[in-house]
Amino acid sequence: MARPPRIWISNDTPALGEIVRVRAQIVHVMESGFRMDANGDPIPPNLLTGFTATLDDRLLMEWLPETAISQNPYIEFTFAARASGTLRMVWTDESGVVAEAGQEIAVG
């Protein structure tokens, strides 16, 4: 991993019910498996296959990246702040967890 995921959150102390915006980006090659190298041999696929965002044990969103997703995937989403907790984002590939990031959310 070249560096940890970059994350940004519009407000980590939101009012109850406030819409919180989250941006997250990971450095990843997202090699599709469809390309050839200089010798004409196929380049093996290396893809992220999963992304989840949870607030404590509640699932906020799940995303299944596929071959059409560009390298260094960038994702932006919103959720309604209904309770305090830990926002946790996890990127996975077929062999397991690739990267994760967390942020405390305190609903005021």
Next chain:
Amino acid sequence: MIARRSVLKGIGVGMGALALPSLARGQAAAHVVVVGGGFGGATAARYLRRGNPDLRVTLVEADERFVTCPFSNLYLGGLRDLDSITHGYDDLRAAGVEVVHARAEGVDAAARTVTLSDGSQLAWDRLVLSPGIDIRWGALAGYDEAAAALAPHAWKAGPQTQLLHDQLRAMEDGGTFVMVLPEGPFRCPPGPYERASMVAHYFTTEKPRSKILILDSQERFSKQPLFQQGWEALYPGMIEWVSQSDDGLVVEVDAAAREAVTGFGERHKADVLNVIPPQKAGAIAEAAGVTDETGWVPVRGDRFESALVPGIYVLGDATIANPMPKSGFSANTQGKVAAAAIIAELAGREPPTASFANTCYSLIGPGYGISVAGVYAADGGTVIEIEGSGGVSPLEVGPEFRRAEAEYGAGWYASICADIWGTRA
């Protein structure tokens, strides 16, 4: 009696012939209205008249003088004056094109009319739109028309280019010039990086302690290895390029404070701020109903007729023509293809086989030029690149090669401006 009968018969035959619709159409010259006097439209107007001198061709262009985006970066760099990239319409008038200086504001495709800003209406048999780009005001938070007066886009050449030029001249040595770049598609893919090069040239000669920061929404860019090699050779340490994944994506601009805010919350303070914002086809394209949900214009690649409204041809930056880039040279060859297709169609013939070419020259410094070229054809309704036809300048060459390409670029500009506006250097 005999004499009178033959006279009447003669009149009868004559009236019958006049009433034949095919003959009547053949005698009245068809009228083609061309909207936009830039690279695409002025080319189409000239080549319509050249291909069929009987055609009536009206060119509608708001401005009496046209300033080209190509080579406007050289003006920013101090290598050209504004006059040398400004062109008039007298030579097109001499070629028999009726030039009307007004803005086209509405198109009625069913009635085949176009309404102008002076309230008049022109009827057309075929309409050509070459409207260039318009800015998507507000698509980037904080960037509206008022903001552009403080942080110019200079992506339509003219007063905006002059404003950016003057701001750079007024900036103190040691200042930072920040460029904010959009996601594609946008006009002139290598243009932003040529601009950075030309401003770096100006800084190196006049304000050597200054810096250039490029905040990019893209992960890579046109002719990237060549530009970066040139920057390293001519302006070491002056230009910093931040890719999208390095937090280069700008989500908000504060033009009054000259600040750009990135997606992950970094605030970059500029002394001169150049925002090249998201774009769409020029407004008349939308008014004519030829744009799709992307804001650009789908066309039939074999003739550059709108895919949505028959009888309306669309050229240049406004169109979806990839793999052809949005460039002046692309618009020029598209204008020739459309002119040939219109002439053939009005004469009841099949349009000739379409063929297109493009070269984008970029100047990194005086006597240091690079290029990318391609040749294109139509496969059904789609534009395709001819495999192995073009390519980019090689990386591993000496200064003579770069100097030659700088000269070819200047030659290209002189010849295409002579071809289109009849400008003689």
